[in-house]
Amino acid sequence: IGYDAVAEYDAVSFDVYPNPAESSIKVKAEKATTIQVLDMTGRIVMSVNANEGENTISVAELQSGVYFVRMDGAAVKFVKR
DSSP: OOOOOOOOOOOOOOOEESSSBSSEEEEEESSSEEEEEEOTTSOEEEEEEEOSEEEEEEOTTSOSEEEEEEETTEEEEEEEO
């Protein structure tokens, strides 16, 4: 008597470029989803509905610093100049 306790899930991976960014970043999404931009304290500073494929997100209004882009449970760090 046994069971498989390992749950399967698809790991999400994505790129954010250019990095460092000045006015916008590009994020490629595998499906329509929500992209969140967080500051170093974990506060959500921007939330964007993304389409499948490449999405351009304006970061011109953000202060210079380090941010995280979070999508479907994964996060990627980028620098805003």
